[in-house]
Amino acid sequence: MNYLSKMLKTAVATIVAVAFCIPAAAQETIKIGLVAPMSGAFALYGQGFHHSMQAYMANYGDTVAGKKVEIIVRDNTTSTPENAKRLAQELVNRDRVDFLAGFALSPDALAVASLATQAKKPTIVMLAAASGLTGKSPYLTRVSYSNAQTSVTMAKWAYKNGVRKVYTMVSDYAPGIDCEVAFQKAFESLGGKVIGNSRMPLANLDYSPYVQRLKESGADAAYLFVPSGDPMVSFMKNYVERGLPQAGMKLLTTTDLAEEYIKPMGETAVHITNTIQYYDTLDNEENTKYKAAYLKIAGKNPGAIALGGYDGMAAIYEVTRKLDGKLDPEKVMAAMKGMKIKSPRGDLTIDPDTRDAVANMYVAKIEKKGNQYVPVVIDTFVGVKEGQ
Missing domain, CATH: 3.40.50.2300 (Response regulator)
Incomplete structure (x- = not known):
């Protein structure tokens, strides 16, 4: 062979x-x-x-x-x-x-x-x-x-804490619209009012015209949903430059606040009140x-x-x-x-x-601790289901 x-x-x-x-x-x-x-x-x-x-x-x-x-x-x-x-x-x-x-x-x-x-x-x-x-x-x-879990939780927290008039601002794609609709339904069912809204292009990184409309709206707070990362960094820059924190405009968000997303925002992050299912703190x-x-x-x-x-x-x-x-x-x-x-x-x-997941939803503020900005939980909604 x-x-x-x-x-x-x-x-x-x-x-x-x-x-x-x-x-x-x-x-x-x-x-x-x-x-x-x-x-x-x-x-x-x-x-x-x-x-x-x-x-x-x-x-x-x-x-x-x-x-x-x-x-x-x-x-x-x-x-x-x-x-x-x-x-x-x-x-x-x-x-x-x-x-x-x-x-x-x-x-x-x-x-x-x-x-x-x-x-x-x-x-x-x-x-x-x-x-x-x-x-x-x-x-x-x-x-x-789900988007409904985070946005409904934020609506409940906002009303519980004296917010009555909200202007919603979301990226114009399915998750953003999900959040807008769920927030508005929950907030208005409690007695609050959504007095205006902006649906912003997903690829957009210049939020100045939308922030100006927010400033002129007369709302107590803005409810914001844009993707984590560059969109949040850009929005926060516009939000601070237009003087909304000094004007008393609260900012309510539902986004990931991992350190890699907080760090690029710098000191502007302290103006955020956020809800999500997990913080590393x-x-x-x-x-x-x-x-x-x-x-x-x-x-x-x-x-x-x-x-x-x-x-x-x-x-x-x-x-x-x-x-x-x-x-x-x-x-x-x-x-x-x-x-x-x-x-x-x-x-x-x-x-x-x-x-679907049934779990706690946490509300946090961003605080500076040492040289870092970190989420600090200020409220917990226990065992939240989608649609609750």
Whole structure:
């Protein structure tokens, strides 16, 4: 037998052996397909998910129910729904993942909902905050929050604290409009009044004309929703330059106030009153463990966006333990309903009816402590459900 024949025979034997080994190997590994922007404009979102997932594994191990956990990352660098769906399809068909996870933006999650249903693939939404999202597929579970939860909480806090006239300002896309509608409905049901509104282009970074309209509105406060990062930095610059803090105009927001988003705002951040599901300043044992692991991996503290990765992993580990590693999709989704998760935000429950997160919503002011600006919680709304 010549060299070429020997090589061919060896190659065939190897292929056959590998083919026989694949099912057994697959059974011993839990694959999680992470679809999120790891580069581009929203890179911090996807990187935060991944760092948090790694932090959870650092704290609780890389095996559960005797099976190795593997994260397969797909970069939705374009942050488009079409690309998110294509990447999710690839993870389902080629990589044979047990769970899909991630989805920073609501259009991405909405695009993948039909695929999750068709493939019967349990899908963990780690951020996308569109109201009613989990109703789009019986295979979706959200561990973050909805826009309605944050905006309704802010409406209740504002009225409770003497605000009666509000001007709303939101980025003109689905999440912004979600927030505007939910805030107005809740605020006016309590007896307050929304006296005007501005819907601002999502890509806009010059808010001066909108801030001028706010200044002339006669409102007690503004309710603002723009994406974290550069939009908030630009808005705050315009807000201060137009003298609104000196005029007594309160600013109510619902955004992530991780240190990477607060720092660029500088001293303008002290004018913000914010509500969200998590701040890194929360004082509890799980948050201490989370921050320590995250800091070691990412070199900074986590924020409300990144937290979805940690809570998503907690949900996956918990359901895997409950089912002793036998991840039948129907049983996974049944086990998700009503699940309680120990989270750095405090207690987290998956609503048995909607598969949405039920958890505390915190209201915070930004204060300067030493050389840093940090969120300080001033009120807590316990066990908030979407639509409450």
